[in-house]
Amino acid sequence: DDKRQSEQQTECPDIPSLEKIDTSFWKTKDKVWKDERQSQWPAIERVVKGNRRKTDVNVIKQYFLRGKMPKWESFRDWDDMFRHLDLNMFLWLHPSSDLNVLKPLYKLYMESNLIHWRDVTLGYGLFLKHEFIVAPSTNRTIEEYPFPYMGDKNIVLFRIMFGDLDYAKNKIKILGDGKKDFENREKYIFEFMGYHHFFRIGEWLLQDQDSPFCKNCLYQYDDVLEWCLTTLTKDKENEFR
Numbered sequence: 001d002d003k004r005q006s007e008q009q010t011e012c013p014d015i016p017s018l019e020k021i022d023t024s025f026w027k028t029k030d031k032v033w034k035d036e037r038q039s040q041w042p043a044i045e046r047v048v049k050g051n052r053r054k055t056d057v058n059v060i061k062q063y064f065l066r067g068k069m070p071k072w073e074s075f076r077d078w079d080d081m082f083r084h085l086d087l088n089m090f091l092w093l094h095p096s097s098d099l100n101v102l103k104p105l106y107k108l109y110m111e112s113n114l115i116h117w118r119d120v121t122l123g124y125g126l127f128l129k130h131e132f133i134v135a136p137s138t139n140r141t142i143e144e145y146p147f148p149y150m151g152d153k154n155i156v157l158f159r160i161m162f163g164d165l166d167y168a169k170n171k172i173k174i175l176g177d178g179k180k181d182f183e184n185r186e187k188y189i190f191e192f193m194g195y196h197h198f199f200r201i202g203e204w205l206l207q208d209q210d211s212p213f214c215k216n217c218l219y220q221y222d223d224v225l226e227w228c229l230t231t232l233t234k235d236k237e238n239e240f241r
Contacts, residue, residue, distance in 0.1 A: 023067035056084040072114035087123025117175040136204035
């Protein structure tokens, strides 16, 4: 029986883990790919280093350039407002923009016991802030823009992170584990902005049509607008506080 059990364990495939993701998308043996990736890093570093320690920026850099994962266990109980490889950063800086590649990674991240709850809530919060508040209203060039610029990868990430709202809400509740302010965090994510979306849509329509921020604004997509409608609260008297 022990021998049979040992054989069965040997035959079982490795269970996917955040510690061992598929790094074949990082073409580190391709000099052209490496040089292009390296040339992109300064612009990314500029927008991620503001509220992070140098060591945390280096974690992000190694992931972006090489696909090297952080030592998750050393960050598991580090309760800091600005994390290293939060959910948004993890998906955005992955070399692929293919929904079918990134969606399983999203699920892997959400289900992992290696992450801190802030890794998820910060990831959602920053994605919403950047793509629904800042990007639709900016008149800056990409070089002047002080936040992550995702281009048309933003709609891929939106469809991954907001494609199954019941799943996302449930996972965030589980991660919250009874923390007193967690209901407000969940409400912030899934009732984000409410009627204020109409103001942001107006700002987007006033942007220069040749601006990359205008061309890649999430408000142009039907499924995004449908999600916006779900954020409109019944308590209208508090909507514009």
